[in-house]
Amino acid sequence: MFNMIQPKLSFHDIAKFIGITNAAVHSKLKHKKIEYFRLGKRSNYLNHSGARELFNIKIKPTVIAFELVKGGVGKTSLSFHCGVRASLYGLKCLMIDLDQQANLTRSFGINNNNLPTMIDLIKNQLALKDNVIKVADGIDLLPSKFENAMLNTILLINNLPLDKVFKEQIEPLKNNYDLILIDCPPDLGATVTAAALSSDLILAPIEPDKFSISGLELTLNEISGISSTYGKTIPVKIILNKFNTKTNLSHQTLSSLFSNDKTKDLLLRNFITCSQDFPNAFDSCISLFDTIKKSTAKNDIDLLVRELIEILKIP
Numbered sequence: 001m002f003n004m005i006q007p008k009l010s011f012h013d014i015a016k017f018i019g020i021t022n023a024a025v026h027s028k029l030k031h032k033k034i035e036y037f038r039l040g041k042r043s044n045y046l047n048h049s050g051a052r053e054l055f056n057i058k059i060k061p062t063v064i065a066f067e068l069v070k071g072g073v074g075k076t077s078l079s080f081h082c083g084v085r086a087s088l089y090g091l092k093c094l095m096i097d098l099d100q101q102a103n104l105t106r107s108f109g110i111n112n113n114n115l116p117t118m119i120d121l122i123k124n125q126l127a128l129k130d131n132v133i134k135v136a137d138g139i140d141l142l143p144s145k146f147e148n149a150m151l152n153t154i155l156l157i158n159n160l161p162l163d164k165v166f167k168e169q170i171e172p173l174k175n176n177y178d179l180i181l182i183d184c185p186p187d188l189g190a191t192v193t194a195a196a197l198s199s200d201l202i203l204a205p206i207e208p209d210k211f212s213i214s215g216l217e218l219t220l221n222e223i224s225g226i227s228s229t230y231g232k233t234i235p236v237k238i239i240l241n242k243f244n245t246k247t248n249l250s251h252q253t254l255s256s257l258f259s260n261d262k263t264k265d266l267l268l269r270n271f272i273t274c275s276q277d278f279p280n281a282f283d284s285c286i287s288l289f290d291t292i293k294k295s296t297a298k299n300d301i302d303l304l305v306r307e308l309i310e311i312l313k314i315p
């Protein structure tokens with residue numbers, strides 16, 4: 001068993017998002033008979049279910065793979081927190097951990113020894129939908145474990161069609177979820193190719209250093225190779241993570257991304273500031289949104305999720 005994370009949406013956040021006062025939030029919730037919770041004397045919040053009723057946001061069900069060949073750029077931290085934040089806008093999320101390091105699984109406080117993972121689904125022909133576990137209100141997870149290190153080999157020795165092997169499992173679940181977020185391992189093996197081919201969008205996080213930029217180039221080349229081999233265009237967006245306003249390197253990275261024809265149109269408007277809150281949250285097995293205090297990290301993730309919702313929203 002594990003302690004479920006408990007993401008919270010403060011009345012302040014609701015008020016800011018809708019553009020009304022805290023008092024108006026109260027009366028709106030009362031009027032709509034939406035249940036809310038209290039933390040301490042004066043802090044009220046909603047959970048995913050309440051947020052779903054309140055906002056009623058409709059987006060095109062979308063599969064997003066967080067992919068970059070370089071390690072440590074924030075694939076796990078950003079996929080985890082985007083899922084959590086999106087759940088607080090009322091979106092239903094499925095998170096798929098494909099990395100044998102299982103950091104996404106650990107982010108949810110799960111130390112996985114025996115729960116089925118992608119390699120078990122493939123070896124034993126199990127259905128994804130029957131093997132996801134609920135990890136928070138509005139969030140399900142297909143966990144990972146060390147054995148997934150053999151996933152590349154299993155896909156290759158069994159000659160499995162990389163354009164179908166995950167997609168056939170994931171696509172029908174678009175009826176159950178608004179967002180399906182895949183956390184990829186830091187390589188360009190068969191697993192990552194199959195993840196890319198089952199995705200509607202690839203989000204490539206990079207950090208401000210030259211290895212990230214080289215990793216980005218490699219990843220973009222690989223995606224364009226996959227696109228032409230399989231005749232499928234997979235849109236890519238880049239998110240700059242660990243931005244530090246005080247360093248030249250951060251500003252240089254940003255300007256080199258903007259001045260490069262291959263990357264300038266792919267860069268998301270928002271970027272994520274370097275913050276100790278990310279490692280701290282991971283260490284404590286909670287999300288940034290388990291507390292309702294304001295922080296730059298929460299604000300950055302919020303803006304990123306809002307940008308994604310804007311791109312995916314059904315008018």
Ligand SMILES: Nc1ncnc2c1ncn2[C@@H]1O[C@H](COP(=O)(O)OP(=O)(O)OP(=O)(O)O)[C@@H](O)[C@H]1O
Nearest residue numbers: 071072073074075076077186242273274275278279
């Ligand atoms: N914006 C940030 N500010 C500060 N630290 C961050 C930020 N984003 C992520 N981190 C930290 O950087 C480290 C690497 O992040 P993360 O595990 O998300 O990267 P990753 O791309 O998933 O790595 P891997 O490729 O090994 O799976 C972690 O310790 C994480 O807490």
Ligand SMILES: [Mg+2]
Nearest residue numbers: 075076099103
């Ligand atoms: Mg990771």
